[in-house]
Amino acid sequence: MTPAVRNPQAYLSEKEQDAYVPDGTTPNLETYMHYAKIQRDREALSAKNDVEGSRSGGLMRIFNRSQESDRRSVASDGKNVAHSSEEGSGALVTAGEYRAASGALRTATWGSMFYLITTDILGPYSTPWAFQQVGYGPGVACFFVFGILAAYGGFLLWWMFLKLDSERYPVRSFGDLGQRIYGRWFKYLCNILQSLQLVFNVAIIILQNGQGLSQMAKFKLMLQRCNVVWTLAGMVLGQIRTLQKFGKVANLSIWLNIIVLIMTMAFVANSPPNYTASPSGQDTGPVVTLAINLQPFQDQLDGIMQIVFSFGGSMIFVEFMAEMRRPMDFWKAMAYAQIFIFIVYMFFGLFVYTYQGQYVINPANQGISAYGLQTATNAISLTAGIIAAAMLGNIGIKVIYNNVFVEMFGFPQLTVTLGKYYFAISVIVYWSIAFVIGSSIPLFSDLSSLVAAVCIFQFTYTFPPFMILGYCMQLDATKGDGEFDINNPHAHRVDTWRDLSRWKRAFFTKNTFFHLWNFLLTLACLSCAILSAYSARHFDRVFVRYLAFCDVV
Secondary structure, eight states: OOOOEEOOOOOOOOHHHHTTTSSSSOOHHHHHHHHHHHHHHHHHHHHHHHHOOTOOOOOHHHHHOOHHHHHHHHHHHHHHHHOOOOOTTTOOEEHHHHHHHTTSOOOHHHHHHHHHHHHHSGGGHHHHHHHHHHHHHHHHHHHHHHHHHHHHHHHHHHHHHHHHHHHHHOSHHHHHHHHHHHOHHHHHHHHHHHHHHHHHHHHHHHHHHHHHHHHTTOOOSOOHHHHHHHHHHHHHHTTTOOHHHHHHHHHHHHHHHHHHHHHHHHHHHHOOOOGGGTOEEEEEOOOOOOOOOOOOHHHHHHHHHHEEEEHHHHHGHHHHHHTOOOOGGHHHHHHHHHHIIIIIIHHHHHHHHHGGGOOSSGGGGGGGGOOHHHHHHHHHHHHHHHHHHHHHHHHHOOOOOEEEEEHHHHHOOOOOOOOOOHHHHHHHHHHHHHHHHHHHHHOOOOHHHHIIOOOOIIIIIIHHHHHHHHHHHHHHHHHGOOOOOOOOTTTSSOOTTTSHHHHHHHHHHHHHHHHHHHHHHHHHHHHHHHHHHTTTTOOHHHHHHHHHHHHHH
């Protein structure tokens, strides 16, 4: 007999989910937490029966699982769900129907997430330019500070996801998580910034790859034509719909990046810089490095924003966790990825800056003067770049499709056949928009600094403490309420946020100092982001450089 399992209400629209609440109102925080606890308990039970790849050695044991282990794990998940019950559950469906709905969305392992996190950046190639802008001292200090705060923000996102996500009320995106805490206005803000960042990141990678291909062809091919090549490649690779499948190619991307880093460092230590490509304006001269580069503050901020790109993956941490079988294991992927990024990226930036000084260009491997080695590094980095762009585009399309087309216009979910066709069309449209952006301004240092300040900085540094502040204050406020009843989830509250008593319980608790810390951190990060955005707004300079670049090409 085919086992019956709970109806996966997670794949209904938000309006449809609201109908499952007994009194017909929007679920409150306690309701989300109730079902999230049930979900985490189920995952913990499943994890006990999951066969980890403990017999493998080295990196295989740390990051990979065998296909047989994955199959056993999925089967175990199905059995656990089949025999579990939940208060307020709806209609029953077969196990096959359940896997058809949920299997496509929650299949990735934490090993796959490690590769995806380290792929979800423009690579370490901009870090030497960041050191060139600020010098050794501020550069190292910023790497430490931004690295620690990025790890703190990522941990907060992981913790809140575990407390608020469930199959009944899934957290699919950063905006979904924000909506649980602050409401729809914050969700819309997150979705807008996230969509802008993802499409601009894809555009920047198209531009970077286009410049690399043009350099390989000794500028005999126009930049726009080179951009077309990578846009078409992205449209093909972007047809991959699940992040689990991207994890396989993301593994390759990391090792390709490492090869490029090693080749770049080997060359710069034994050969002169690429004087003709350097923005310093000098044909030859001694290499100069500085402990502190005393140039205009806005230029220093532009360099610092390149470091923000290194730790800018928090924007899609929620999307990563939403596709994991065991989101509780995400901290492992995040910890390994943050350590990898911090050590490898900072070392590479310091090494290249030491040997090339003021002649460093962005990206660093294109500062190699020997054409043969330059071409080799470009060819390898182009492959890694298109993988990163395809993954970012995949998530960007899902954010727009789920939050705009599904919720507002009633499009089918991506798990059904018609939704898959719409997804394929969306990939083509999305990459076409990215091509237009990337080809419009073919110099991306200033543009990337602006994107980092306006978008990346918020998701990595400003939003996490702001969200945990709201979550913990609401949680502390519930301590004065009555006993929570899932069948009547709004009846236990003794007051509302219009009453001063609830605000007092929310802030003046044993967690007051933690609330104050996150409040001050939010203000500090927001101030830094605004200042950096103001410093990166040199559109007149970008336009002048664009005209000069067009003359050269």
